[in-house]
Amino acid sequence: MAGTDGLIFRQLFEKESSTYTYLLADTESKEALLIDPVVETAERDANLCKDLGLRLVYGLNTHCHADHVTGTGKLKELVPGMKSVIAKAAGAKADMLVEHGEKIAFGKHSLEVRATPGHTDGCITFVLNGGTACFTGDAILIRGCGRTDFQGGNAAMLYTKVHEQIFSLPDTCNLYPAHDYKGMTSSTVLEEKTLNPRLTKTKEEFIELMNNLGLPYPKQIDRALPLNLMCGVQDII
Amino acid sequence: MAGTDGLIFRQLFEKESSTYTYLLADTESKEALLIDPVVETAERDANLCKDLGLRLVYGLNTHCHADHVTGTGKLKELVPGMKSVIAKAAGAKADMLVEHGEKIAFGKHSLEVRATPGHTDGCITFVLNGGTACFTGDAILIRGCGRTDFQGGNAAMLYTKVHEQIFSLPDTCNLYPAHDYKGMTSSTVLEEKTLNPRLTKTKEEFIELMNNLGLPYPKQIDRALPLNLMCGVQDII
Numbered sequence: 001m002a003g004t005d006g007l008i009f010r011q012l013f014e015k016e017s018s019t020y021t022y023l024l025a026d027t028e029s030k031e032a033l034l035i036d037p038v039v040e041t042a043e044r045d046a047n048l049c050k051d052l053g054l055r056l057v058y059g060l061n062t063h064c065h066a067d068h069v070t071g072t073g074k075l076k077e078l079v080p081g082m083k084s085v086i087a088k089a090a091g092a093k094a095d096m097l098v099e100h101g102e103k104i105a106f107g108k109h110s111l112e113v114r115a116t117p118g119h120t121d122g123c124i125t126f127v128l129n130g131g132t133a134c135f136t137g138d139a140i141l142i143r144g145c146g147r148t149d150f151q152g153g154n155a156a157m158l159y160t161k162v163h164e165q166i167f168s169l170p171d172t173c174n175l176y177p178a179h180d181y182k183g184m185t186s187s188t189v190l191e192e193k194t195l196n197p198r199l200t201k202t203k204e205e206f207i208e209l210m211n212n213l214g215l216p217y218p219k220q221i222d223r224a225l226p227l228n229l230m231c232g233v234q235d236i237i
Numbered sequence: 238m239a240g241t242d243g244l245i246f247r248q249l250f251e252k253e254s255s256t257y258t259y260l261l262a263d264t265e266s267k268e269a270l271l272i273d274p275v276v277e278t279a280e281r282d283a284n285l286c287k288d289l290g291l292r293l294v295y296g297l298n299t300h301c302h303a304d305h306v307t308g309t310g311k312l313k314e315l316v317p318g319m320k321s322v323i324a325k326a327a328g329a330k331a332d333m334l335v336e337h338g339e340k341i342a343f344g345k346h347s348l349e350v351r352a353t354p355g356h357t358d359g360c361i362t363f364v365l366n367g368g369t370a371c372f373t374g375d376a377i378l379i380r381g382c383g384r385t386d387f388q389g390g391n392a393a394m395l396y397t398k399v400h401e402q403i404f405s406l407p408d409t410c411n412l413y414p415a416h417d418y419k420g421m422t423s424s425t426v427l428e429e430k431t432l433n434p435r436l437t438k439t440k441e442e443f444i445e446l447m448n449n450l451g452l453p454y455p456k457q458i459d460r461a462l463p464l465n466l467m468c469g470v471q472d473i474i
């Protein structure tokens with residue numbers, strides 16, 4: 001990623017759910033955070049932090065996932081002191097509940113929280129250092145977007161929020177989603193503004209399309225959702 | 238990737254063989270090249286070039302792969318004029334056969350060819366812009382390396398070449414392999430120099446280890462190798 005001196009950045013992939021996890025850290029203070037870690041790869045991610053001499057401070061969730069179990073619970077066990085983070089609007093438990101406009105600092109870098117509901121009612125996008133990169137969760141995917149038919153999903157809202165909060169970022173802003181199923185790893189705001197087959201439609205066409213996708217019930221939802229509402233922390237009884 | 242103004246860079250993934258393909262292009266001249274494309278994802282890669290307004294000039298193979306069919310043959314059909322490239326030492330057909338020390342230019346950027354045999358006798362590593370990044374094929378993988386038990390493989394040679402040609406690059410040089418099976422997407426020269434469990438051993442220990450891996454015969458080799466010796470071009474009879 002250009003223009004980001006003193007930043008460590010790693011994209012990581014979990015094959016089963018095709019989820020991308022992102023490691024961001026400051027080279028000087030060694031503070032690190034993970035965006036959307038997955039329980040199956042939590043150990044890999046904790047080891048990478050250790051290998052790189054980093055102190056994992058935050059484990060962030062862009063939203064309450066329905067397709068995989070978040071890694072933030074497991075990571076809290078592996079890395080004592082790490083704080084789990086999710087949007088207040090997600091209605092889930094976490095160490096830190098954030099709202100639109102807040103900033104999460106790590107060393108001299110920061111992530112700005114932008115509310116981008118529509119896929120779920122608690123989706124947030126993280127914007128790095130004023131617009132170098134954005135981590136969009138499932139709000140917008142590469143040439144696609146998250147479904148809007150459950151968990152408080154709302155196609156009209158998603159359309160408005162993506163245009164208002166993500167497409168207003170610099171054209172050059174690198175766009176990193178929570179998933180990709182075709183082996184693409186990143187995009188840019190300009191690319192999605194001009195090439196996204198769904199979000200370049202009119203709002204009315206978009207709503208019509210999203211309300212008629214006829215997708216199957218997510219495979220892992222019954223296992224994942226109750227756990228993710230606790231940020232992956234399994235109560236010890 | 239820091240310090241690379243005017244460069245377009247994209248990592249791409251093929252799930253079945255866990256192969257990474259890399260798109261590199263110059264923002265001004267729009268000349269593009271692909272490193273290690275896979276036949277199954279050749280269309281995706283050609284479309285991405287088109288979407289980004291790029292002219293695909295070269296399709297490079299780091300070596301004659303045994304685990305998947307190269308995409309360079311299919312890409313030559315999809316993008317007339319694209320030239321396939323492989324090392325002369327690979328003993329395969331291609332439009333351009335390259336040797337150690339040669340440079341492949343695209344716009345104001347260039348890749349230097351470094352001979353890094355050992356996994357196969359025709360393996361090369363591409364070094365970007367004097368050491369910003371290296372594309373190592375299977376010579377070195379993240380915390381691992383390619384097997385050395387067929388196709389002219391030679392553990393002693395691999396050890397020497399990795400140390401001589403790759404570990405001599407700047408510590409900060411980003412390292413991009415042809416495969417990863419654990420969802421890691423990149424590393425650095427410093428990381429592998431200090432953390433690679435195989436290549437931090439002594440040469441004798443490394444040879445001993447590599448000669449006793451007892452790996453199964455590669456699944457796709459009988460299909461892939463004859464095709465890859467033609468750079469994926471299937472003769473029309």
Ligand SMILES: [Fe+2]
Pocket residue numbers: 063064065066067119138146
């Ligand atoms: Fe989701």
Ligand SMILES: [Fe+2]
Pocket residue numbers: 300301302303304356375383
């Ligand atoms: Fe190979």
